[in-house]
Amino acid sequence: MIDFFEFLFMLYPLVLLIVIGSVVWFAIRFIQIQRTRNEILTEIARKLEKD
Secondary structure (H helix, E strand, C coil): CCCCCHHHHHHEEEEEEEHHHHHHHHHHHHHHHHHHHHHHHHHHHHHHHCC
16 A cells, blocks of 8 residues: 555655646746736827827
């Protein structure tokens, strides 16, 4: 019978990959959201300068 800690040790690489993947996904998503936000704010600033 497999000990519980041996089972967790077997899952460690999978958990590590999931955590690293989540951090990378969050970072990419955050950068995309900030880029979109900056584009919107730049457009608003241009419209305000025209008036």
